[in-house]
Amino acid sequence: MGRSPLITHLAWGEMEIEGLAAGKDFVLYPGGGQPWDWNEHGTRHEPGIQPGDARELLERGCTVVVLSQGMDRQLKTMPETLLLLRGAGVAVHVEETREAVGLYNRLAEEDEAVGGLFHSTC
Numbered sequence: 001m002g003r004s005p006l007i008t009h010l011a012w013g014e015m016e017i018e019g020l021a022a023g024k025d026f027v028l029y030p031g032g033g034q035p036w037d038w039n040e041h042g043t044r045h046e047p048g049i050q051p052g053d054a055r056e057l058l059e060r061g062c063t064v065v066v067l068s069q070g071m072d073r074q075l076k077t078m079p080e081t082l083l084l085l086r087g088a089g090v091a092v093h094v095e096e097t098r099e100a101v102g103l104y105n106r107l108a109e110e111d112e113a114v115g116g117l118f119h120s121t122c
Contacts, residue, residue, distance in 0.1 A: 001061055002031035004108040004115065007101045012071060015120050027053070028104070029060035029115035036117060045122070048076030051084045053117055058084075062115030064091045064107055068100040074122040 005028060009016035016022045017033055025036040038044070041052030049067055057065050065085055069075050073096050085092045093103055097119060107114040 001113070003111060004028055004030050004104070004113070005033055006105050006108055007118070010098065010101050010120060013121050015118060024120050026118045027056060027115075028118065029057055029062055030113045031060070036119070045070070045074045046076055048078050049081050049117055050078060051081045054081045054085050057115035057117075058088050058090065060115060061113055062090060063113040064115070065093070066100045066104040066107070066114065066116035066118075067092065067094045068097040068116065068118045069094060070119045070122045071097050072122045075119045 005018040007015060007017055013024050014022060015026055017026055020033055023035045026033050027036045041050040043050050043053055067077050077094055082092055095103060100116065100118065104114055104116045
């Protein structure tokens with residue numbers, strides 16, 4: 001499975017991740033990650049992060065999940081998403097993006113099976 005990749009740079013609208021091309025929004029998990037395509041599950045700022053967005057993190061073996069709210073906390077999380085993760089026994093943290101990145105990196109460095117959904121703008 002491998003360690004979750006570290007986030008090496010964060011600025012408005014730009015993230016850099018170990019081993020991945022730079023981008024704006026990311027899904028990260030043990031062993032890798034990819035750009036986060038909001039269209040895949042119909043994610044919007046309201047109602048927020050969809051259960052389908054989180055399901056992949058469960059499938060990738062995450063035991064801890066960090067969900068970002070955006071730099072200005074504009075990205076919500078659907079209650080169903082939290083229920084799905086918590087129902088699977090996953091520890092869930094919902095934080096402003098800068099705080100989320102710091103927490104995620106600390107957990108990744110501790111070799112936790114951490115995953116996350118990161119939004120680098122509003």
